Amino acid sequence: MRLIVQKYGGTSVGTPDRICHVAQRILETHRQGCRVVAIVSAMAGVTDEFLRLAHAVSPQPTKRELDNLLATGEQGAAALTAMAVNALGGTAISMTGPQAGILTDHNHTRARISNVSPKQINDLLADDYIVIVAGFQGQTPEGETTTLGRGGSDLTAIALAGALNADVCQIFTDVDGVFTCDPRIVKEAEKLDEVAYDELLEMAGSGAKVMQSRAVEFAKKFGVEFEVRSSFKPDAGTVTREETPSMEDIVVRGISIDRHQAKLSIAGVHDKPGIAARIFSDIGAAHIIVDMIVQNASIDGTTDISFTIHEDELENARTILMPVLGQLGGKRLNTASGVAKLSIVGIGMRSHSGVAARMFECLGRAGINIQMVSTSEIKIAVIIDENEAERAARLIHSEFGLGRLLPVAAATHSLA
Numbered sequence: 060m061r062l063i064v065q066k067y068g069g070t071s072v073g074t075p076d077r078i079c080h081v082a083q084r085i086l087e088t089h090r091q092g093c094r095v096v097a098i099v100s101a102m103a104g105v106t107d108e109f110l111r112l113a114h115a116v117s118p119q120p121t122k123r124e125l126d127n128l129l130a131t132g133e134q135g136a137a138a139l140t141a142m143a144v145n146a147l148g149g150t151a152i153s154m155t156g157p158q159a160g161i162l163t164d165h166n167h168t169r170a171r172i173s174n175v176s177p178k179q180i181n182d183l184l185a186d187d188y189i190v191i192v193a194g195f196q197g198q199t200p201e202g203e204t205t206t207l208g209r210g211g212s213d214l215t216a217i218a219l220a221g222a223l224n225a226d227v228c229q230i231f232t233d234v235d236g237v238f239t240c241d242p243r244i245v246k247e248a249e250k251l252d253e254v255a256y257d258e259l260l261e262m263a264g265s266g267a268k269v270m271q272s273r274a275v276e277f278a279k280k281f282g283v284e285f286e287v288r289s290s291f292k293p294d295a296g297t298v299t300r301e302e303t304p305s306m307e308d309i310v311v312r313g314i315s316i317d318r319h320q321a322k323l324s325i326a327g328v329h330d331k332p333g334i335a336a337r338i339f340s341d342i343g344a345a346h347i348i349v350d351m352i353v354q355n356a357s358i359d360g361t362t363d364i365s366f367t368i369h370e371d372e373l374e375n376a377r378t379i380l381m382p383v384l385g386q387l388g389g390k391r392l393n394t395a396s397g398v399a400k401l402s403i404v405g406i407g408m409r410s411h412s413g414v415a416a417r418m419f420e421c422l423g424r425a426g427i428n429i430q431m432v433s434t435s436e437i438k439i440a441v442i443i444d445e446n447e448a449e450r451a452a453r454l455i456h457s458e459f460g461l462g463r464l465l466p467v468a469a470a471t472h473s474l475a
């Protein structure tokens with residue numbers, strides 16, 4: 060008997076009617092002769108509302124208590140979904156993440172999964188139950204509840220699909236699949252039939268929240284193929300898998316935008332060993348996540364170092380750097396919020412030249428200034444003014460023929 064793991068996101072279980080629709084879908088899959096494990100998110104808005112309440116009663120809520128609070132959102136949705144399945148004549152049982160055997164480290168609110176022991180799920184499946192699991196949560200070896208970071212129900216689904224050796228893993232959401240760009244930003248964006256793990260990893264890591272990036276990382280590591288598809292339509296979605304040679308035929312698979320970034324530049328620091336280490340170890344010790352880092356070529360023994368962080372961390376970073384500026388030899392610390400990172404991603408970039416030039420020309424023609432650039436083998440990312448980000452995404456989308464997904468020969472004719 061085939062085993063199908065399905066995950067339903069917050070919008071998909073956002074109202075009682077939608078929960079009943081999801082229950083119907085789960086039941087249909089079961090009636091087709093499959094064993095079903097369904098992972099659910101909290102109903103839409105519940106996690107945000109809990110966070111709002113937590114900050115209303117405490118300026119800095121204790122992370123342990125936040126986890127105890129947030130985990131209940133998914134638990135409620137799982138219980139409601141199981142009730143709905145039962146009301147339709149099925150036999151479902153709901154479980155919390157800990158009951159489902161999800162063990163994590165101790166990093167409250169951003170815990171990593173260390174082990175999955177799904178014995179209880181397997182026993183229930185053997186007794187022909189439909190199992191509904193609360194996403195986004197696990198427990199430490201000591202039995203403390205933890206959560207897996209925003210979007211973490213995706214990770215629960217991928218980890219369970221891997222541990223249960225599922226035949227199919229489906230991520231049901233409020234769009235038809237993974238698109239060339241967020242369809243809410245670029246209306247011409249098209250659904251992709253397939254995407255490589257590395258491409259989706261880069262897209263998710265640079266702002267495309269359709270999948271949690273840790274979940275994609277986990278899927279790649281354990282070879283879990285999954286399909287992102289609509290919970291409202293019967294249509295096939297986007298399959299994420301290991302790359303195949305034919306995937307290189309498309310130069311740019313997708314575009315993503317990461318908003319709310321801030322840029323810091325330290326001008327005139329000593330160009331000598333240990334300076335960069337000093338800056339970034341101080342920043343790292345404060346748990347500030349650094350994204351892009353650019354160091355200029357040295358002139359007369361000094362250089363400029365620039366980097367980006369989330370804008371919420373800007374004040375924190377300034378407080379750390381200002382007192383040590385003199386020791387670094389730095390002349391000024393310039394900071395700017397209100398910038399965004401725009402990334403183009405595609406494994407086809409490995410084998411095609413001129414992609415960056417074409418992206419920069421497109422932005423230049425539109426009068427959009429590039430403030431920083433970083434590249435990987437399969438990604439080019441630029442920092443631009445946040446107010447220009449959506450216009451830039453639309454222009455680049457059209458420049459690279461996305462939405463029509465031209466093969467390489469047609470897409471690169473004007474490259475240098």
Ligand code: ADP
Nearest residue numbers: 068069070232233237238240241243267268269
């Ligand atoms: P869920 O609640 O089902 O987990 P999310 O809100 O986390 O859903 O993710 C789905 C959303 O991701 C979509 O509504 C869409 O606006 C956004 N998104 C961003 N980039 C993309 C993309 N490239 N393709 C599809 N959706 C995207």
Ligand code: ASP
Nearest residue numbers: 100106195209210211212
């Ligand atoms: N409810 C959590 C969130 O809003 C987890 C999830 O939806 O995947 O981030």
Ligand code: MG
Nearest residue numbers: 068210268269
């Ligand atoms: Mg999500």
